[in-house]
Amino acid sequence: MTQEKDGAEMRDTARLDAAWSSIRAGLRRDVGARMFDQWLKPAQLGDYCPDSQTLDICFASDFTANFVSGQFGDRLQMVWRHAGVGVREVRLVRAPHMLGPRLLDLTDATPAPASGPMEPASPLSNFQPRHQFADFITGDTNQLAFSAAKGMAGEAAPRFSPLFIHAGTGQGKTHLLHAIAAEFSRHSPGAPVLYMSAERFMMEFVNAMRANETMAFKARLRAARLLLIDDIQFIAGKGSTQEEFLHTINELIDSGARIVITADRAPQALDAIDPRILSRLAGGLVADILPPAVGLRLAILEAKRAIAGDPPVPDSVIEFLASAIRSNVRELEGAFNKLIAYGQLTGRPIDLEFAQSMLADAVRANARRITVDEIQKACAAHYRIDPTEMRSKRRARAVARPRQVAMYLAKKLTPRSLPEIGRIFGGRDHSTVIHAVRTIEDLRQSNPDIDADVRALQRLLEG
Structure with a gap:
């Protein structure tokens, strides 16, 4: 009886994981990459009760779970009910096991005590511990950014700050940010680290002004010994936000803190950004990540294959993926994961014909991307x-x-x-x-x- 129960649970898990992969792709398309990456991408599947057909979707903080529930709760209920996998009710919950190293989050953070050294506040709500330097596959197109990121995260003081990394969507910018945070936190566990998107920075600053709490906002920012800001292009045209951002990075640089900024283009190509900010950003080290060459794409797929398990993926499929999915690393890994998930779910061997059929849409989308x-x-x-x-x-x-x-x-x-x-x-x-x-x-x-x-x-x- 126990074996039957274990077998049923494994089938439920495989079925839900495959559905979740498809649902995530649809959500990213519907709500937009920026909103999806910030709020929905970190979510993980939790407990499933087949009797009540209730599924938990887990987040790393109550704030994130509540925000996603308010913004996307109805949509999540609807897509899961129509997925045909036996889910009638979805609960969005906080899962303590998702908490990463001791990073600051502006929403969940609490001020330091009035006396004594400042301790880091609660962990970052959307920290992704799976992103480590060891998992970042390097090649000619991303070696400089990788080496610079490791230097920024190391125990020795970096020779440059800020570090500015620019690349298109899905090339690994955010992976490096999380890897920097994880590595820095390992050797300096008491040092406050702050990671946030530029959009989140803007939202928190506006909220702080409305609540008359700008001093607390500034204190939390400037307590950081490592500040990581993702997608800085989104503060374009926001005068007051840019002014506060400029003061923040000036104070942090003067205090010896480490700063890492990412964007989708080089500093000189950022429009409607204060020239003083651009000067500061360009005054450190600017590193780009280019779309992966075929050799790097093959290396990434080989690393994925080495840990994927069954069903086996033949060389012909690896070569097909590397030649057909050229746009970015995220899509390449997503295509590989889709093949594995469907192969496990259906029991069908993964061969070239199966791969070409399953990934026809992705291959067409990669045929030509015009910028x-x-x-x-x-x-x-x-x-x-x-x-x-x-x-x-x-x-x-x-x-x-x-x-x-x-x-x-x-x-x-x-x-x-x-x-x-x-x-x-x-x-x-x-x-x-x-x-x-x-x-x-x-x-x-x-x-x-x-x-x-x-x-x-x-x-x-x-x-």
Whole structure:
């Protein structure tokens, strides 16, 4: 009887894990990568009761569980009920086992005592202990960022601060941030560490001003001996937030604290960011992470295969994945995990035909990813203007029309939102992008030359 029960539990676990993988992919697509990565990605499946068909989804703090419940609770209930895996009720709960090293979190942190040395407050709510330096596979495209991150985390004082890491989505920036935090906390367990996204920084600062608690906010920030800020591009155009951020990093640098900042592009390409902040960021070490070359993709997959267990993954599938999923490490690992999960769930051997069938959508999505930067350069070259004019404030027709064409193509050929496109084009408002798109749409109907230009540029970009 015990063996039957154990077997049923294992089948439940496999079924729920496979469903969770699919649900997570859908949530990330529906709520957006930024919200998903900050609030939903750290969630883990907890206890499941087959009698009541109740599933626990675990978070590392009550605050996070409550926030996710308020924002996404109904959606989670709905998607699990429709997943067909025997879940009727979802509970969002705090799970103490998820707590990582002693990191500060602005929401859960408590002020230090009035006297005596400041001790770190409660652990970081979305810390991910699985991200370690030992698990980060290196190659030519990420070696500098990896080495710089290890130097920042080491026992000896780093030779530079801040460290600025820039890369596209899914290339390993956040992995390195968590690895730095974990390594630093191991040799300096009493030193306060603060990790947060730039969006969270902005939200907490605004809340502190509204609650008349800015002094407490500043004290918590400036108590950190290691400050890690993810996706700094999201404070673009936020004047008061940028001013507070500048004062914070100035004080921390002067006090000898370590600072690590990430973004999706280099400091000089960040639009609507205070030049004083850019100067500070560029004054340390700037390291980029480029999309993984095929050799690195193969190494990542080999490392995954070594710990995956059954069913076995043949070399032909590894080579197929490495050649087909080129955009970023996260998608590459996700494709591999999907194959393993479905293979375990269905009992079907993983062969090349199975992999090609299961990953057809991912392969199509990786066929060609066009960036706004590519569009700007192509349009600048086509119209024979300096590429910097795409972000300039000049309104002369010779500059404004190519810029409008580039905005139109950015909206048509990339997944970027209107506000994101506006920020990349010199910090412009989303209404400017809307106007540009409508203008070019109208001109394509009435002006054959503009229509020909757009068609030629689109053919060039789609390659």
